[in-house]
Structure formats: structure tokens, C-alpha cells
Amino acid sequence: PELSSPAIPESTSVGATVQAGLSDVSVHVVDWRLAALAVWLVGLVVLGLFLLITNLRFSLQLKSDRRMTNISRYPLPVYVSSMVETPCLYGLFHPAIYVTHEAQEDEKTLCHVLEHEATHYRHGDHIWAILRGVCLVLHWYNPLVWLAASLSKRDAELACDEGTIKRIGEELRGDYGRSLIGLTCKKRTARTFLITATTMTGSKKGIQERVMLIAKQPKTALYTLVA
Secondary structure, three states, X not given: OOOOOOOXXXXXXXXXXXXXXXXXXXXXXXXXXXXXXHHHHHHHHHHHHHHHHHHHHHHHHHHHOOEEOOOOOOOOOXXXXXXXXXXXXXXXXXXXXXXXXXXXHOHHHHHXXXXXXXXXXXXXXXXXXXXXXXXXXXXXXXXXXXXXXXXXXXXXXXXXXXXXXXXXXXXXXXXXXXXXXXXOOOOOOHHXXXXXXXXXXXXXXXXXXXXXXXXXXOOOOHHHHHO
């Protein structure tokens, strides 16, 4: 049963105040969403332009200083360039292998480098590098995506090492590891993730891990395979 209470006079001023307060709340919510969207778009545009400009500049540098080699036993053209710190595979529509002058001087190292980069090409890692860059541009604010990009690049190199050893033969596993040690270590930076080129080397810690795995030849555990 309703309790009897004194009649409350209607007040248009109270109703107007409540409506105004609700309107203010809704406006503030929309403003925060728009602000977050604006911040995300600004970061997307800035990082997207950085990705585009960095790769265009890198491409122009390679084209301005490269020399075609007479190596023809690989599915891609091979160039020697002083603009690369480490041998790499670069290009989307017209990919090519770029090697350093140091790698070219040693026949054994050159063979391992070319097999490594050719394996990258067979794995489609030059395409995955572009997709990785796009993911970083879209999710620039998420540290987990940057971590995933780092792990993706690491896994691509580990898989490429195993694929290369399968092609050159198990008896050359040690020689391949020594060639890897002889190459220059390259520290990873944000620019490293945004340049859509594969690299044969990485950080000192990464090289140590790869050489250790090459030497130990670990097998995938059954529970890891099931998971």
C-alpha cells in the first residue's frame, strides 16, 4: 500500500536542472570517446607516415648504392650494397637479396647468407614483415602488440635457421652457426620493426640463443606440440 505523503508541488526549475545535469553527463562521455579516438588517429597517422617514409627512404638508399651480382642459382636477384648493415631480403612486388661486402668476400659465408635469405622468401617473411608493421601502426598504443612483433621476428629467424640447415645439410650445421657468429650484431629498435626487411642477424642475446639452438638441436616436446 502506498504511504500517504504531503503533496509535492511541481517545479519546472527542478526538472530543468535534472535534465541539464543528465545532458552534461552524456556530453562528457561522448567527449572522452572522441578524445580517445582523436589520440588513436593521431598516433596511427604519425606512425603510419613514419613506416611509409622509413621504407621509402630505405628503398631509395638501396637503389642508389647497389651492384648486381652474377649469382643466378637463386629465385631472386642478388645485390651487393654498402647501405645494409646485415644481409637482408627486401621488397614486396620485386623482392631481392642484399648482401654486405664482407659477406661477399667469404664464399662459405655468402652461401649461408643466400640460403638463409632464400628461405625467408620461401616462408613469405617479407610479406609477414609488412603485416607486422601494419599491426604496429593500428595498435601503436598496445605494448603487447610490440611484444608480439618482437616474438614474431624472433620466431621467423629461428624457423629460417632450421629451414636453411635442412637445405644445406645437417653436416654443415656447425659451419652455418659459425657464419652466423661472424656477422655483425644489430640492436633492435622501433625503426627495426618498421622497416619491412628480413635480417639474418639481431641482438647479441638473440644470436646467442640461435647459435645455442643450432648446436643443441632441440626437439619439440610432445606437450608443446599438443598445446
